[in-house]
Amino acid sequence: MNPLLHNHSDDRARMERLQADVLVVGGGTAGITAAIAAAEEGVSVVLVERDSGLGGVGIRGGIHTYYLGSKGGIQDELDQEVLPYNTWMGSASKGFLPESKGLAITKRMVGLGVRVIYDAVVAEVLKDGNAVIGAIVESDKESLQIAAKVTIDATGDGDIAYLAGAAYTLGREWDGALHHYSLVPRLVDGNNQLRSKNFDVGWVDATDVADVSRAYRAGRRYAWRGDEDPLNTHYTAIGPQLGIREGRLIVGEHSLNQHDMLLDRRFDDVVMRCYAHHENHAFDYANESEWSQIWVAMLGMWRFGFGGDVPYGSFVPVGIDGLLIGSRALSQDHDNAMMMRMQRDLHKVGEVAGTAAALSVKSGVAPRAIEVKRLQQRMVERGVLSEDDLSRASAPWLIFKRETGADRQRVLQEGPQSSDLDDLIQRLGTGEDPVALWWLWTYGEISVPSLVEALKHTSGKQRRGVAFALGLLKHSASAPVLAETFRSRDRDRPNDLTRTEESWVSALILLKNMRDASVVKEVVELLHTERRSATLLFLLHYLIAVYDQLETEMHAGVIHAIHTLLSDRELGEDFFLHGSGPMIDVNEDTRSMRWGLELTAGYLLELMEGLGRLILDRHRNDRRAYVRNAADRLSARLAEAKGVTRS
Structure with a gap:
C-alpha cells in the first residue's frame, strides 16, 4: 500500500486509548519529580519515558553526585529514601548509588499509582486549536493515544513543545553550537567506592538523531584516555545515556538571563530559586556571547557562584496552552542555560511543573491562568520555597x-x-x-x-x-x-x-x-604567528567586527594571513575540552577546533572578497550535524549582511 494514501484515522481507531489528568513526557531528572508532585497533589498521571529506566542523567547517565543547585522539596526526601537501598545493594558510592535511587523512585511511582510507559516516544502531539490535549505514543510493540488535561514537557530538549509548534532557540548565537556532551564511565576506586569519571568528549546536536548516534560511538571509543586501557582501568559500566547539557530552549512568558540573576532580581511570580555558576564548559569564548566573554574571559568570574528567582512565566510557553515546560528546556537564554541545569535545580523544576499542572486540572483553567499565589503557597508547603522567598528584598x-x-x-x-x-x-x-x-x-x-x-x-x-x-x-x-x-x-x-x-x-x-579598528595591523601580523585556538578566534572576530573599516590595501594582507593560517595541518589541535585536557585523542569527533576556526575564517574571507564561500559550503556538507548547523547559520548571516544567495 502507498503510505501516502494510508488512512491514519483507521490506525487511531484501533489504538489503545488512555486518559490522564496529567501526561509527563520524559522520566529524567525533572520528569520524575513532575510525575511524583502531580500525583501527590491528587491527580492521575501517565509518565512516558524513551528509556528502559527512570532518572535521566543521575541514574542512566551515571552522574551520581550533585555538583551545585539548591536543595528542597522531593529531592531531599528521595535522598533519604535511597539510604536503605544502599545497604541492601551492598555497595558504597561517592554521592548516591544510581541503582538505589532508581529503586527509590520506582517505589514512589508505584505507591502513587503513576502509570509509567517505558521504551516509548511521542510521535505526535494532539492539539485542539492552540491547546495541547495529549499525544500519540509509540513503542516497538504498540501505539497509544493518551488524552490529558495538561501535558508536561520534561524531555530535556523541548521535544513536545517543538512538536506543538512552540518557538525556541537552539545553541549560542554565533554558530549555534551547543554545550559539550559526556558519556560517563563508572569504576570502583581503591577505597571500594563507586565513582564516575565525568569528562567532555565533544560537541553534538541533541536534536539530530544521526549526530546523537555518532556521539555515542565517539563516547564509547574514547572512554579510555591517555595511558588508560581496559587492562589498567576497569570500568563497571559506560553510561547507557549521553550526558547532554543543552538542547532547545523554549520561548516562554519570561526568559531568564544571567544579569538578572546577579542582581538578584525579584519576581512576583517566583516559584523556586536556583544556584550554580556560569558553568559553561567552552574554551572558545570568542564564539560565545558578549556577556560571557566579559564575565569569564575578561573578569575571570567563571567559578563565582550565584543564583536567583525562577518565575512561573519561564514554565509557560508563549502561544501554547495545556502545556508546561518541566526540564532544562525552560525559557532562558543560552548563557543562563549554562547554570540552570544542575540536578538539584531540575528536580525542583519538575516539582514546580507537576504541582502547577495539578493545580490547573483541579481549578479547571489553563496552566497560564492558574492562581500563582496558590502555587507559591504549595511550593512553600512542599519545601521548594521559603516564606522569605516571597517577600525579601533583592x-x-x-x-x-x-x-x-x-x-x-x-x-x-x-x-x-x-x-x-x-x-x-x-x-x-x-x-x-x-x-x-x-x-x-x-x-x-x-x-x-x-x-x-x-x-x-x-x-x-x-x-x-x-x-x-x-x-x-x-x-x-x-x-x-x-x-x-x-x-x-x-x-x-x-x-x-x-x-x-x-x-x-x-x-x-x-x-x-x-x-x-586601531590595532588592525598588529592583529593581522599576529595571525601569522599565533596558534593558540582560543586566541586566534578572538583575532578573527575582531577583524570581522571592523572589516568594513579596512583600507583596500589591507585586504591582501588579511587574506594572505588567513590562507597561511588555514594551511597549517595542526590548526585547532591544541584545543581541549573540560575534564579531558590533552588526554583525549584529538580528531574531528573530539576536541579539534579546526571546524570552528575554518568557519570563522571563511566567514571573514567571504565578507571581504567573496572568497570564503567554498569553505562554508564544504562544511554545510559535513557529517557532523553541529558543523553543518554552524555553516548554515553563518551562511544565513552572510546572506543578511552581504546579500549572498544561499543554495
Whole structure:
C-alpha cells in the first residue's frame, strides 16, 4: 500500500486509548519529580519515558553526585529514601548509588499509582486549536493515544513543545553550537567506592538523531584516555545515556538571563530559586556571547557562584496552552542555560511543573491562568520555597568585603552618586577590579563622566582599569589605552583560571565590541604567528567586527594571513575540552577546533572578497550535524549582511 494514501484515522481507531489528568513526557531528572508532585497533589498521571529506566542523567547517565543547585522539596526526601537501598545493594558510592535511587523512585511511582510507559516516544502531539490535549505514543510493540488535561514537557530538549509548534532557540548565537556532551564511565576506586569519571568528549546536536548516534560511538571509543586501557582501568559500566547539557530552549512568558540573576532580581511570580555558576564548559569564548566573554574571559568570574528567582512565566510557553515546560528546556537564554541545569535545580523544576499542572486540572483553567499565589503557597508547603522567598528584598551577589547585598541594592534603588562612582574607580588596579568593573558597567552611562575625568589623571593598572570600564560602556575615550594594552601584550589577569584571558586579549575584546579598528595591523601580523585556538578566534572576530573599516590595501594582507593560517595541518589541535585536557585523542569527533576556526575564517574571507564561500559550503556538507548547523547559520548571516544567495 502507498503510505501516502494510508488512512491514519483507521490506525487511531484501533489504538489503545488512555486518559490522564496529567501526561509527563520524559522520566529524567525533572520528569520524575513532575510525575511524583502531580500525583501527590491528587491527580492521575501517565509518565512516558524513551528509556528502559527512570532518572535521566543521575541514574542512566551515571552522574551520581550533585555538583551545585539548591536543595528542597522531593529531592531531599528521595535522598533519604535511597539510604536503605544502599545497604541492601551492598555497595558504597561517592554521592548516591544510581541503582538505589532508581529503586527509590520506582517505589514512589508505584505507591502513587503513576502509570509509567517505558521504551516509548511521542510521535505526535494532539492539539485542539492552540491547546495541547495529549499525544500519540509509540513503542516497538504498540501505539497509544493518551488524552490529558495538561501535558508536561520534561524531555530535556523541548521535544513536545517543538512538536506543538512552540518557538525556541537552539545553541549560542554565533554558530549555534551547543554545550559539550559526556558519556560517563563508572569504576570502583581503591577505597571500594563507586565513582564516575565525568569528562567532555565533544560537541553534538541533541536534536539530530544521526549526530546523537555518532556521539555515542565517539563516547564509547574514547572512554579510555591517555595511558588508560581496559587492562589498567576497569570500568563497571559506560553510561547507557549521553550526558547532554543543552538542547532547545523554549520561548516562554519570561526568559531568564544571567544579569538578572546577579542582581538578584525579584519576581512576583517566583516559584523556586536556583544556584550554580556560569558553568559553561567552552574554551572558545570568542564564539560565545558578549556577556560571557566579559564575565569569564575578561573578569575571570567563571567559578563565582550565584543564583536567583525562577518565575512561573519561564514554565509557560508563549502561544501554547495545556502545556508546561518541566526540564532544562525552560525559557532562558543560552548563557543562563549554562547554570540552570544542575540536578538539584531540575528536580525542583519538575516539582514546580507537576504541582502547577495539578493545580490547573483541579481549578479547571489553563496552566497560564492558574492562581500563582496558590502555587507559591504549595511550593512553600512542599519545601521548594521559603516564606522569605516571597517577600525579601533583592540582594545583589557581587559585593566587596565588609559590605552586604543590601548595601549594593540601596545604590541601585537610589542611583549611584559621584561618591559611589569615585569609590569604584579607586578600587580599580587594586585586585578588586572584577567587582568594580562589573558595577561601573551595570550603572551604565552615569559612570562615564567620572571615568573620563579619571582617565586624565590615573596611571598604571588603575588607568588600565578605568579604560576597561569605559570600554565596557563602549566609550571611544578608552581606545588609546586599550590599544596600548594590546600592543604591549600586557599579561596581567585577574586570576589563574584557564578560561581567564590576559589583559591584552581583554583589551582586544573591548576594542572588538566598540568596532574600533586601531590595532588592525598588529592583529593581522599576529595571525601569522599565533596558534593558540582560543586566541586566534578572538583575532578573527575582531577583524570581522571592523572589516568594513579596512583600507583596500589591507585586504591582501588579511587574506594572505588567513590562507597561511588555514594551511597549517595542526590548526585547532591544541584545543581541549573540560575534564579531558590533552588526554583525549584529538580528531574531528573530539576536541579539534579546526571546524570552528575554518568557519570563522571563511566567514571573514567571504565578507571581504567573496572568497570564503567554498569553505562554508564544504562544511554545510559535513557529517557532523553541529558543523553543518554552524555553516548554515553563518551562511544565513552572510546572506543578511552581504546579500549572498544561499543554495
